[in-house]
Amino acid sequence: MLEVLIQLLPSVLLEGLILGFVYAMIALGYTMVYGVLELINFAHSEIFMSGAVAGAETFILLKAAVPNPFILLALAILIGGAVAAIVAILVERLAYRPLRRRGTTNRLVPLITAIGASFFLQDLVRLIEGLWHNAFYRRYPSFEVFEATYTLPNLLGSVIILLTLWIVFWVLAYFAYWIYRAATGTKGVSRRASRGLWIASLVLTLLVAVIDRGTVFGDLGLTIQMKSILVVVISFAMLYGLNWLVHKTKLGIAIRAVAQDAQTASLMGIDPDVIITYTFLIGGFLGGVAGVLFGLLYTLVHPYVGFIPGIKAFTAAVLGGIGNITGAALGGLVLGMLEMLGGTYLTFLTNGAMGTEYKDILAFAILIFILLFRPQGIMGEQVGEKV
Amino acid sequence: MKKALWLAVLALGALAFAQGKVIKIATVSPLSGEQAALGEMIKLGAQLAIEEAQADFEKMGFKLELAPQDDQANPDVGVAVARRLVTDPEIVAIVGHLNTGVAIPSSEVYKDYQLPMVSPANTGPAVTDRCYLDIDRLVGRDDVQGPAGATFAVKTLGAKRIFIVHDKTTYGQGIAEQFRKRALELGAQVVGFTGTEEKSNFQALILQMKAKRPDFVYFGGIYNQGAVLLKQMRERGIKATFMGPDGLDSSKFVEIAGQAAKGAYYTTVAGPIDQYPKAKAMAEKFEKKFGKAPESFAIYGYDSANVIIKALKNFVSYAHRAPTRAELSMLIRQTTLEGVTGHVAFDYKGDRKEADYFVVHLEEAKYPGKVVKVISFPAPATPCKAIK
Numbered sequence: 001m002l003e004v005l006i007q008l009l010p011s012v013l014l015e016g017l018i019l020g021f022v023y024a025m026i027a028l029g030y031t032m033v034y035g036v037l038e039l040i041n042f043a044h045s046e047i048f049m050s051g052a053v054a055g056a057e058t059f060i061l062l063k064a065a066v067p068n069p070f071i072l073l074a075l076a077i078l079i080g081g082a083v084a085a086i087v088a089i090l091v092e093r094l095a096y097r098p099l100r101r102r103g104t105t106n107r108l109v110p111l112i113t114a115i116g117a118s119f120f121l122q123d124l125v126r127l128i129e130g131l132w133h134n135a136f137y138r139r140y141p142s143f144e145v146f147e148a149t150y151t152l153p154n155l156l157g158s159v160i161i162l163l164t165l166w167i168v169f170w171v172l173a174y175f176a177y178w179i180y181r182a183a184t185g186t187k188g189v190s191r192r193a194s195r196g197l198w199i200a201s202l203v204l205t206l207l208v209a210v211i212d213r214g215t216v217f218g219d220l221g222l223t224i225q226m227k228s229i230l231v232v233v234i235s236f237a238m239l240y241g242l243n244w245l246v247h248k249t250k251l252g253i254a255i256r257a258v259a260q261d262a263q264t265a266s267l268m269g270i271d272p273d274v275i276i277t278y279t280f281l282i283g284g285f286l287g288g289v290a291g292v293l294f295g296l297l298y299t300l301v302h303p304y305v306g307f308i309p310g311i312k313a314f315t316a317a318v319l320g321g322i323g324n325i326t327g328a329a330l331g332g333l334v335l336g337m338l339e340m341l342g343g344t345y346l347t348f349l350t351n352g353a354m355g356t357e358y359k360d361i362l363a364f365a366i367l368i369f370i371l372l373f374r375p376q377g378i379m380g381e382q383v384g385e386k387v
Numbered sequence: 388m389k390k391a392l393w394l395a396v397l398a399l400g401a402l403a404f405a406q407g408k409v410i411k412i413a414t415v416s417p418l419s420g421e422q423a424a425l426g427e428m429i430k431l432g433a434q435l436a437i438e439e440a441q442a443d444f445e446k447m448g449f450k451l452e453l454a455p456q457d458d459q460a461n462p463d464v465g466v467a468v469a470r471r472l473v474t475d476p477e478i479v480a481i482v483g484h485l486n487t488g489v490a491i492p493s494s495e496v497y498k499d500y501q502l503p504m505v506s507p508a509n510t511g512p513a514v515t516d517r518c519y520l521d522i523d524r525l526v527g528r529d530d531v532q533g534p535a536g537a538t539f540a541v542k543t544l545g546a547k548r549i550f551i552v553h554d555k556t557t558y559g560q561g562i563a564e565q566f567r568k569r570a571l572e573l574g575a576q577v578v579g580f581t582g583t584e585e586k587s588n589f590q591a592l593i594l595q596m597k598a599k600r601p602d603f604v605y606f607g608g609i610y611n612q613g614a615v616l617l618k619q620m621r622e623r624g625i626k627a628t629f630m631g632p633d634g635l636d637s638s639k640f641v642e643i644a645g646q647a648a649k650g651a652y653y654t655t656v657a658g659p660i661d662q663y664p665k666a667k668a669m670a671e672k673f674e675k676k677f678g679k680a681p682e683s684f685a686i687y688g689y690d691s692a693n694v695i696i697k698a699l700k701n702f703v704s705y706a707h708r709a710p711t712r713a714e715l716s717m718l719i720r721q722t723t724l725e726g727v728t729g730h731v732a733f734d735y736k737g738d739r740k741e742a743d744y745f746v747v748h749l750e751e752a753k754y755p756g757k758v759v760k761v762i763s764f765p766a767p768a769t770p771c772k773a774i775k
Contacts, residue, residue: 137420344594
């Protein structure tokens with residue numbers, strides 16, 4: 001039983017990481033818009049969806065004309081991202097800007113508009129696809145190159161297991177100690193105690209490794225597909241690119257300035273409306289690329305595909321600290337892994353009573369728990385740097 | 388001048404009267420969405436039967452028409468369509484639905500208006516177990532299909548550790564439970580039984596399979612999920628034999644799963660067309676007319692429509708008027724037909740007296756597969772019961 005849990009751990013975390021990168025890229029769209037407008041753009045899940053559907057159409061239409069799958073993927077990413085960016089800008093122009101112009105102060109109004117825009121886009125895409133193909137479920141075609149499977153070295157799996165065990169033990173020990181301190185009337189954990197805890201958890205981990213060495217260092221069967229590697233590489237590049245854009249370019253400075261104080265920024269010669277458009281463009285593009293990668297990974301997309309990943313990504317953004325770019329990326333990764341852990345382990349933990357369909361229970365229970373202790377999110381809402 | 392006008396009006400009125408005797412048979416099945424491939428076959432089969440019969444009805448002074456409807460494989464839409472259909476007096480009978488979960492609530496509406504429904508595809512036992520006079524079906528039942536699949540899996544294929552996945556619909560979960568029951572009776576071990584509405588990402592489920600190491604995976608549901616699951620299973624190195632019910636019986640299953648479909652099994656209540664010697668002429672006509680070969684439920688749609696047409700014809704040639712819905716319901720239950728799917732006769736509940744069940748093996752990733760076993764089995768005499 002425990003052996004199975006340990007043996008699966010690297011695969012689970014790897015799958016979670018891949019899913020997490022997709023969430024992270026969507027979460028960035030939420031967090032950037034929140035940064036500049038303090039608006040939860042619920043239509044972002046449909047921006048993701050329009051990117052996914054546009055990517056599917058690109059793949060299907062150009063499959064015959066472009067034989068190289070890598071070039072095809074690049075085209076799909078560009079077109080999917082561009083379509084999503086255009087949709088995002090249109091939503092901003094047609095739905096949010098008029099409200100801002102009228103000086104709507106009630107924050108519920110743009111929120112409801114966002115939800116309305118979300119439903120509108122779902123059915124609009126459904127209508128277009130329905131008229132076009134009489135079918136609104138689109139599939140990404142499969143390519144041998146993308147589906148090639150590689151076996152990863154067992155050592156990597158062993159290292160992942162040990163690191164995870166260490167972290168889990170450390171968190172549990174830290175928490176237990178914290179409760180103990182709180183119960184005895186003192187607050188906080190001293191530095192010395194903290195060091196003691198991580199050494200103790202390291203010792204515990206090594207103990208497990210020695211006792212269960214057959215499993216930990218055995219054949220873990222850790223495999224990864226080409227398309228998963230692509231997803232990780234592309235999203236990592238995108239996240240890095242965004243970080244560079246926000247921190248090293250003039251546009252990035254302007255975005256951060258508007259996020260801090262739009263009125264003052266406009267006194268310095270920055271047009272907030274232009275910056276807001278850019279923000280939607282960047283967030284939309286990332287969301288669209290995430291859509292194409294999602295389609296590539298899981299093959300089926302449809303007009304309602306955005307809802308669940310959208311909600312999850314929004315959660316990830318809050319988890320990481322809304323308005324915080326690094327936080328959104330981190331929140332996405334954490335949520336992806338939690339979801340995969342829940343989906344896989346819940347059946348074992350409840351002895352089959354709760355199947356995979358309840359995977360979100362565990363993920364969101366942990367989420368509520370984290371937010372109870374850190375309501376500002378993992379990274380917190382960095383006011384100075386929020387975007 | 389005035390006289391001429393009156394005459395014209397009269398002539399027009401007579402024309403309208405002559406043409407007013409329209410009889411419509413509606414098909415209700417998913418025509419859009421991802422299950423459209425199965426739903427369209429029902430519609431086309433019924434369309435062929437109706438078009439063949441149109442000339443005869445014209446001689447009797449009636450215009451027979453098809454009214455194809457889309458239920459989107461969605462219970463809510465199905466019931467909405469049903470409510471619309473019962474208010475149209477020209478509609479005398481229904482051929483449909485595809486999904487058991489849609490057929491059950493929709494047929495509650497038909498029953499209230501005594502509108503006869505002949506099902507070409509619903510295999511859920513509850514469709515006829517409610518013993519409504521107006522609901523009949525031409526295909527077999529899941530409480531035979533599921534156990535037949537399980538017997539084949541355990542006895543013939545030697546399955547020992549079975550992992551069962553279903554789609555949480557009335558149909559999918561129902562047949563998965565039937566399968567599990569028989570597999571356990573036969574001594575196999577069921578290492579997992581789980582439902583999922585997921586359509587794209589099955590990774591968590593697959594990781595569980597990795598842990599439970601099944602040698603056999605059964606999927607209770609429709610091809611749009613089953614094919615993706617199978618594909619991702621194979622991509623992640625799960626080599627267990629794959630089997631599913633008639634929901635997988637579509638060329639789309641192979642199209643989506645690709646090479647992964649090779650070696651998969653499915654049980655079905657509507658065998659490949661070459662299993663029906665009488666269907667050959669119909670198949671040629673079908674292909675010529677619609678440009679594609681009849682698949683899965685097409686011939687059952689054809690026979691369902693023909694049962695209705697035969698009952699209608701008998702009544703109209705005798706009574707020289709269109710039957711009321713209640714009269715037609717009674718007649719359909721009594722009608723027997725030498726159809727392309729064999730002898731059609733209904734028992735007291737509306738089940739076909741003897742239905743065929745097939746086990747099909749996809750030896751290559753090509754549809755349709757090879758039939759490895761055919762069983763003719765009478766409808767089980769389960770007691771009548773209301774649901775809910």
